[in-house]
Amino acid sequence: MLSWLSKLFRRHREALPQGRTASAVRVSHDDRIITVDSGAGSVATLLWSNLANVAILTTEAGPLQMDLFWILSDRDRRSALTIPMDAEGEHALLKAMQARLAGFDNMAVVEAMSSTARGIFQIWPAQML
Template identity: 60%
Template sequence: MAGKASGAMVRNTAGAGEMLEWLSKLFGRSREAAAQRRVTSPVRVRFDDKIVTVDEGSGLLAMLAWADLANVALQARHAVPPDADLVWILAHKDGRQALTIPMGADGEGALVAAMQARLPDFDNMAVVEAMSSAGDGMFQVWPAAALI
């Protein structure tokens, strides 16, 4: 039975973009709103085996090495325009810098899949809680809140 459960987890990890779309539907974030976010957001996120790069559309790039990643959180900011109501925060281990990536940014789905694959105990339930939150808040995704 445990083998079947872990097989399901692998399939879910591979379909992170589909999972986010399903969660968006479940919690009332329409496909049209998500599509509008992708069209209007100038933010692009890219990554490889060593570095995550965010281009905020201003010509400047922010980078963080996977090896220096210490914390991943989702910030719910419902008082701001809906194009940035959920923001990923990837914090550097020195605590002085972080990447911020709005949910729906170009490349965000692939980044989520990579984080799920690379980061042990990535807390998908914290993502669900952030997406279903009606108010502002910070949701610890990795390391899982129980581990810090």
């Protein structure tokens, strides 16, 4: 599904600038839950059934620091996962979101990845809040 988007993500990941290390963050998911391990001892989770909003936060920190982050939040926005785009398992999560979330906006993902300024790109709302 949308192999051009997969290639874009792969190219972004392969092009780590000299001096930048890969993220210690690991993200995993199954049919029920999304789990983010910070690599520093904390673990956060979000049930797929509670997922209500997907956005991408962009910063001007690149290229020496990660400047693209997934923000996944629940219905009442009390719980959110922040996942750097270079996190281990992030590509598999992207594929899962594309398959599971009707109306997932791939063009907004491309726009976010092209941004060099601070911003928030709405990727998928389960409902307009």
